[in-house]
Amino acid sequence: MNPLKSPWATTVVGIVLALIIVAVIDSPVPPSTTEWTIWFHVVVGVMWIGLLYYFNFVQVPAQAEAMADKDGPGPAAIGKYVAPKALLYFRWAALLTWLSGAAALGKYGIFADAFLLKQNAAVIGIGAWLGTIMLFNVWVLIWPNQKKVLGMVQASDAEKAKAKTVALYASRTNTLLSLPMLLCMTASHYHNGGLPF
Structure with missing residues (x-):
C-alpha cells in the first residue's frame, strides 16, 4: 500500500520516520516527555x-470568486464540502495546540509565571496569552458564526x-x-538567557 494515498497513512509514516531519526541520532539522553509534548x-x-x-x-x-462566477460550481463547492472539514481540523488543532502548550509550561513549572507575565516567563507568557485569545476567537466567535x-x-x-462579518474579523484578528x-x-x-528548554 502506498502511504501517500492517505493523509493518515502519510502522517503515520512521518511519525515513524521521526522516531527512527530520534533513535539514530547519537544523543546521550533520549527525548523527555516534555520534549515530546513540545514536538x-x-x-x-x-x-x-x-x-x-x-x-x-x-x-x-476563492469563495468570493466562486460567488461571482456564474458558470462555475458556485460557493457550495467550498461551503458544503471543503469548509466544514477544514473547520473541524482547525478548531481541534487550536484546542490541542493550547492544551499541549499549557502542558509544556506546566512540566517546566512556569505555567502560572507565564500567565502572570513574571520576569522569568514574560515573553512566552505574552505568546501564551495571545494563543489564548486566538483559541477564544476560534471556539467562541469563528466556529459558532x-x-x-x-x-x-x-x-x-x-x-x-x-455572522460572516464576525467570523471574518475574528479570523483576521487571529x-x-x-x-x-x-x-x-x-x-x-x-x-534573557532562555527558558529551561
Missing part, C-alpha cells in the same frame, strides 16, 4: 496556523450576514495575532 505542540500548531492562513489567503478569496454561514444551524439572511505570538514562542528560547 506535539509544534505539530498541531502548524496545522492550526496553516489552516488559519489557508482560510484567510485561499478560501475566503461559521455554522450559521454554512447553514449548519438555522439563521436568517441578516444573521448570516452578521492572523494578526499569530505573528507576534509566533515571535514570542520562538524568542522565548533565547530571550
Whole structure:
C-alpha cells in the first residue's frame, strides 16, 4: 500500500520516520516527555496556523470568486464540502495546540509565571496569552458564526450576514495575532538567557 494515498497513512509514516531519526541520532539522553509534548505542540500548531492562513489567503478569496462566477460550481463547492472539514481540523488543532502548550509550561513549572507575565516567563507568557485569545476567537466567535454561514444551524439572511462579518474579523484578528505570538514562542528560547528548554 502506498502511504501517500492517505493523509493518515502519510502522517503515520512521518511519525515513524521521526522516531527512527530520534533513535539514530547519537544523543546521550533520549527525548523527555516534555520534549515530546513540545514536538506535539509544534505539530498541531502548524496545522492550526496553516489552516488559519489557508482560510484567510485561499478560501475566503476563492469563495468570493466562486460567488461571482456564474458558470462555475458556485460557493457550495467550498461551503458544503471543503469548509466544514477544514473547520473541524482547525478548531481541534487550536484546542490541542493550547492544551499541549499549557502542558509544556506546566512540566517546566512556569505555567502560572507565564500567565502572570513574571520576569522569568514574560515573553512566552505574552505568546501564551495571545494563543489564548486566538483559541477564544476560534471556539467562541469563528466556529459558532461559521455554522450559521454554512447553514449548519438555522439563521436568517441578516444573521448570516452578521455572522460572516464576525467570523471574518475574528479570523483576521487571529492572523494578526499569530505573528507576534509566533515571535514570542520562538524568542522565548533565547530571550534573557532562555527558558529551561
